[in-house]
Each structure stands twice: as C-alpha cells, then as structure tokens.
Amino acid sequence: MSQYSQNPYYPNGGAGGGGGYMTGGSPYGSTSGSPGGFANRGSAAQSLRPVTVKQLFNATQAHTDAEWHIDDIEVGQISLVAQVMSIQAQTTNCVYWLDDGTGRIEARHWVDSSTMQEDGVDPNGIKEHDYIRVMGNLKTFGNKRYVNATHLRVCSDPYEPYFHTLDVCATKLILERGPPNKQGERVAQGTTQAGGISAYQNQTHAATSDQYSHLPPLERAICVFLLEQPPNDEGIHVGNIARAVQGSPNDISAALDKLLDDGHIYTTLDESHYALSV
Amino acid sequence: MAEHRSPRVNSARLANFVGQTVRITCKVRKFMNHQAIVECSDGGEVTINMSPAADISDPFIEVIGKVLDSTTIQMMAAINLGNDFDMKIVDFVIEKWHSQQFSSVF
Numbered sequence: 001m002s003q004y005s006q007n008p009y010y011p012n013g014g015a016g017g018g019g020g021y022m023t024g025g026s027p028y029g030s031t032s033g034s035p036g037g038f039a040n041r042g043s044a045a046q047s048l049r050p051v052t053v054k055q056l057f058n059a060t061q062a063h064t065d066a067e068w069h070i071d072d073i074e075v076g077q078i079s080l081v082a083q084v085m086s087i088q089a090q091t092t093n094c095v096y097w098l099d100d101g102t103g104r105i106e107a108r109h110w111v112d113s114s115t116m117q118e119d120g121v122d123p124n125g126i127k128e129h130d131y132i133r134v135m136g137n138l139k140t141f142g143n144k145r146y147v148n149a150t151h152l153r154v155c156s157d158p159y160e161p162y163f164h165t166l167d168v169c170a171t172k173l174i175l176e177r178g179p180p181n182k183q184g185e186r187v188a189q190g191t192t193q194a195g196g197i198s199a200y201q202n203q204t205h206a207a208t209s210d211q212y213s214h215l216p217p218l219e220r221a222i223c224v225f226l227l228e229q230p231p232n233d234e235g236i237h238v239g240n241i242a243r244a245v246q247g248s249p250n251d252i253s254a255a256l257d258k259l260l261d262d263g264h265i266y267t268t269l270d271e272s273h274y275a276l277s278v
Numbered sequence: 279m280a281e282h283r284s285p286r287v288n289s290a291r292l293a294n295f296v297g298q299t300v301r302i303t304c305k306v307r308k309f310m311n312h313q314a315i316v317e318c319s320d321g322g323e324v325t326i327n328m329s330p331a332a333d334i335s336d337p338f339i340e341v342i343g344k345v346l347d348s349t350t351i352q353m354m355a356a357i358n359l360g361n362d363f364d365m366k367i368v369d370f371v372i373e374k375w376h377s378q379q380f381s382s383v384f
C-alpha cells in the first residue's frame with residue numbers, strides 16, 4: 001500500500017487495507033472531506049433516512065454518479081412526509097409535486113403497466129392535498145432534483161407530519177452525537193466526582209455493546225466493571241466490585257441479588273465471587 | 279426554493295412572516311361570514327379570511343395561507359385534522375422548526 005500513500009485521491013490509502021471500502025468503480029473515494037465519520041461506508045446506501053425537502057436541496061454529490069451526502073454523511077434511501085400539491089399521471093409513471101413546508105420537490109413513481117388503472121384513478125389511492133409518505137432515492141435530471149419513489153402511501157394518521165418533523169430532528173442529532181446512551185448517561189454523571197473512574201467508564205460505554213443499557217445505573221455499572229475484567233474462572237470478589245462502583249454496601253448487595261435473579265451474573269467459588277454470564 | 283417555503287407557525291410568530299406563506303395548525307372557534315376565528319397551538323387567536331373552495335368539516339384544521347398582518351391570514355387551502363388534536367405536540371414541533379439548532383433542516 002505504501003506507494004499509494006502519496007496519492008491525493010486516496011486519503012486513507014496508507015492505512016493498510018483501508019482501501020477495501022473503495023470499490024473499483026469509485027476511484028475518488030467521494031468522502032475525502034470527512035475524516036473518521038459515518039461516511040465512506042457502502043452500507044449507508046441501504047439505510048433509510050428521514051429528511052425534509054430542504055435537506056434534499058442542500059444535499060451534495062461529488063460527481064454525477066456518486067452517493068449523496070447531507071451534512072457530510074452519506075444517504076442512501078430517503079423517507080419524506082409531504083403534502084401533494086398536484087398529481088400528473090402518465091402512461092409509465094406518476095409525478096407528484098410535493099410540499100413539506102421547507103420546499104417543493106417532484107416525486108416520480110414508475111408504474112408497472114399491468115397495474116396501471118384507468119385514467120384519473122391514482123394507483124396508490126393518493127389525492128391532491130393529502131399528506132403522503134414517500135420512500136425512494138434522490139436523483140437528478142438535467143439541473144432538476146427529484147425523488148425516484150419506490151413506495152408511496154397516504155398518511156392516515158394526522159400526526160404523521162409532526163412525527164416526521166421530530167424524526168428528522170432526532171436523526172440529525174443521532175448522526176451528529178452518536179446514539180443516546182439511555183441509563184448510561186446517568187451513571188456517567190453520578191460518578192463525576194471520581195474523575196479517573198468516570199473518564200474510564202465513559203470510554204467503556206462507547207466500546208461495549210448496549211446490552212446492559214436497560215439496567216438501572218448501579219446494576220449497569222457492575223456489569224460494565226465485570227465485563228472489563230480479564231477472563232477468570234474464579235470470578236471477581238464482591239469487595240473488588242464494591243471498590244469499583246459507587247454506592248452503599250446495601251445498595252450494591254441488592255443490585256447483585258437482582259442481577260443474580262435475572263441471570264446476568266452467577267456465583268463461582270462461593271457466595272462472594274461473581275462472574276458475568278455472557 | 280424560497281418562494282415555496284411555508285413554515286409551520288403559531289400566533290406569536292405570525293408577525294415575523296407578514297407577506298409570506300405559512301401553515302398554522304389551529305382549532306376553529308367560530309365562523310363569521312367569510313371569516314373564521316381560530317385558536318393557534320400557542321393559544322393565540324387569529325382571523326382567517328376563508329377561501330370559498332375550502333371544505334372544512336373538522337374542528338381542528340391546518341390552514342395554508344398568506345399572512346396579511348400579525349393576526350390575519352388569507353387562506354389558500356385547509357386540511358381537516360379530526361375532532362381531537364394535541365396542540366402541545368404541535369407547538370413543540372413549531373418551536374423545533376424555528377430553533378437555530380435545526381436551521382439547516384427547516
């Protein structure tokens with residue numbers, strides 16, 4: 001790989017094997033501007049992201065065949081809730097002029113000629129002024145952007161546009177900040193007085209899977225601590241657990257009993273040694 | 279695209295959008311001739327100059343229209359939303375819509 005490390009088109013090229021994501025068809029990598037982000041993953045092409053029309057018009061593309069990016073994050077499929085301003089049924093496709101309050105865009109739905117109904121009847125049961133949900137891909141034709149719609153349906157629930165608005169907000173925040181930590185955030189706040197431990201725990205929260213995120217903070221802290229320990233048939237003594245997590249002896253004892261009852265941990269040598277059942 | 283923007287607003291934000299198209303989600307208080315008095319999601323009252331084509335059957339409606347002044351809207355279209363609608367959610371959505379944090383989205 002070393003001969004590529006000087007090549008400006010391969011910003012990650014030197015990181016042995018990192019080039020594996022760059023398929024032969026896309027030599028420009030398309031995401032050179034976003035180091036270490038969510039970008040540069042082909043799997044994004046299969047994801048479904050809720051968006052607004054304004055985001056679609058602000059989306060960028062490195063070249064005409066490249067993936068679309070919103071805020072430097074690759075988008076594949078998109079989901080949009082908007083009001084239908086007009087419908088133009090044609091022999092092979094149906095064009096919906098959509099307005100979601102942030103802008104207007106066309107959605108083009110290609111219709112299988114065998115399912116096309118007689119004139120005037122929309123194959124999806126959509127009427128003008130309905131709110132609809134559209135799933136599909138962003139495309140360009142000439143200078144015009146449109147959504148190549150794969151699925152369309154009427155929003156039967158009047159709250160759906162409001163849900164979609166908040167869904168767009170939540171998705172934007174998750175992409176910026178990572179997924180919410182649920183109960184784990186409270187653990188981190190509760191242990192800030194022990195600087196070293198909390199700094200360490202924050203790391204492990206990010207590293208470990210979220211399989212314990214549904215537990216109360218103390219039980220979660222115990223599980224995270226046990227997970228960090230080197231594998232050991234004898235288990236971990238309760239004294240070591242108590243030193244690692246913050247809390248009164250009674251609370252820790254109750255938390256251990258609860259974890260034991262739920263099957264998250266088991267006793268090993270005796271009643272005071274515990275190991276994680278993974 | 280700016281000409282097709284129609285932000286969701288409540289009565290307090292109406293004054294910032296005079297001359298523009300907006301969407302308000304509201305409850306109909308009463309009809310008078312060609313006007314309707316409606317209550318917005320923040321509780322403020324707004325006068326709607328009705329469009330003759332409007333087909334309003336529900337107490338809760340979404341009105342798309344042009345803002346004439348800070349308390350009057352010329353209706354272009356209306357959507358029926360049913361008999362019961364949670365205005366707190368609507369107001370929450372409106373505040374997110376206009377917050378600086380999401381200015382790149384809405």
